[in-house]
Amino acid sequence: MLRVAVPNKGALSEAASSMLAEAGYRQRRDSRELVLVDPENEIEFFFLRPRDIAVYVGSGTLDVGITGRDLFLDAQVKAEELMQLGFGASTFRFAGPVGDFDALEQLEGKRLATSYEGLLKDYLAERGITASVVRLDGAVESSVRLGVADAIADVVETGNTLRAAGMEIFGDPILQSEAVLIGRAGEAPVGLDVLLRRLQGVLVARQYVMMDYDVRKDLVDAAAALTPGLESPTVSPLRDSEWVAVRSMVRRNQTNRIMDELYELGARAILVSTIHACRI
Ligand SMILES: Nc1ncnc2c1ncn2[C@@H]1O[C@H](COP(=O)(O)OP(=O)(O)OP(=O)(O)O)[C@@H](O)[C@H]1O
Ligand SMILES: O=P(O)(O)OC[C@H]1O[C@H](OP(=O)(O)OP(=O)(O)O)[C@H](O)[C@@H]1O
Numbered sequence: 603m604l605r606v607a608v609p610n611k612g613a614l615s616e617a618a619s620s621m622l623a624e625a626g627y628r629q630r631r632d633s634r635e636l637v638l639v640d641p642e643n644e645i646e647f648f649f650l651r652p653r654d655i656a657v658y659v660g661s662g663t664l665d666v667g668i669t670g671r672d673l674f675l676d677a678q679v680k681a682e683e684l685m686q687l688g689f690g691a692s693t694f695r696f697a698g699p700v701g702d703f704d705a706l707e708q709l710e711g712k713r714l715a716t717s718y719e720g721l722l723k724d725y726l727a728e729r730g731i732t733a734s735v736v737r738l739d740g741a742v743e744s745s746v747r748l749g750v751a752d753a754i755a756d757v758v759e760t761g762n763t764l765r766a767a768g769m770e771i772f773g774d775p776i777l778q779s780e781a782v783l784i785g786r787a788g789e790a791p792v793g794l795d796v797l798l799r800r801l802q803g804v805l806v807a808r809q810y811v812m813m814d815y816d817v818r819k820d821l822v823d824a825a826a827a828l829t830p831g832l833e834s835p836t837v838s839p840l841r842d843s844e845w846v847a848v849r850s851m852v853r854r855n856q857t858n859r860i861m862d863e864l865y866e867l868g869a870r871a872i873l874v875s876t877i878h879a880c881r882i
């Protein structure tokens with residue numbers, strides 16, 4: 603059985619479980635369940651803290667796991683990113699009291715609080731900055747006001763937490779993070795190819811819609827240029843031999859722009875439907 607680690611709590615937990623459910627796997631009903639076996643799909647899910655998932659995968663105890671890129675890099679384990687999962691996006695950034703800092707170099711000799719010690723130390727070392735790193739478990743934004751640090755490096759999503767603490771970001775983003783599937787380099791465990799294809803199918807089904815329309819035969823090349831699809835659009839004859847029906851996959855976030863352009867071109871009966879599942 604393929605052994606998969608899944609976040610049990612926190613920012614990534616719900617989205618990870620719903621992605622796996624969408625990929626056709628059993629998911630737990632009770633958030634206290636720690637292990638779930640899905641014998642039909644020959645897979646076993648272990649619900650763990652996302653920070654620990656990299657450790658289990660890196661040691662080879664579990665085959666693959668879902669965690670944040672920032673947590674994975676922070677753990678400094680022997681594993682690699684196998685797939686980006688399209689949720690849990692965040693940015694890891696420096697922040698300090700409003701007006702105190704505006705460049706990275708000003709951190710020289712300062713005290714920096716973070717929950718991501720490994721990630722931060724690597725980043726500072728690569729840039730030749732010597733600062734002392736204070737490792738905290740959470741609520742890092744309070745550390746400056748409470749006097750244990752001069753600045754922080756932390757996950758920023760909306761920036762609301764920073765503002766409430768009287769802080770502002772400075773410097774370039776340290777890292778763009780999102781949820782990723784991680785695994786060990788080398789020979790792929792049995793069943794991993796199926797998991798990857800299924801997750802890829804969920805990503806595509808979420809990112810694309812199916813678009814159908816009718817268009818006059820002489821306009822089909824122009825229409826196909828707007829909706830090239832993945833390989834090539836399907837063009838089918840209609841009873842009226844002057845017209846054809848076209849079917850193509852279109853990026854969800856482009857749907858309305860493309861419908862407008864097709865309509866302008868002369869296409870009619872433009873229909874959009876969601877893709878429930880797919881294998882590309
Ligand atoms: N708004 C957010 N706050 C915290 N982490 C976020 C946010 N958005 C995305 N993430 C990502 O979620 C992961 C952190 O997961 P974690 O389980 O620690 O979440 P959490 O909600 O902060 O949980 P905890 O309450 O234990 O701190 C990181 O990969 C982080 O980049
Ligand atoms: O930019 P924002 O949208 O405000 O989100 C970012 C904040 O959310 C997270 O904290 P969390 O709620 O996980 O608490 P924690 O610091 O105890 O982990 C993170 O550590 C930041 O503090």
Ligand SMILES: [Mg+2]
Nearest residue numbers: 612613740741
């Ligand atoms: Mg947190």
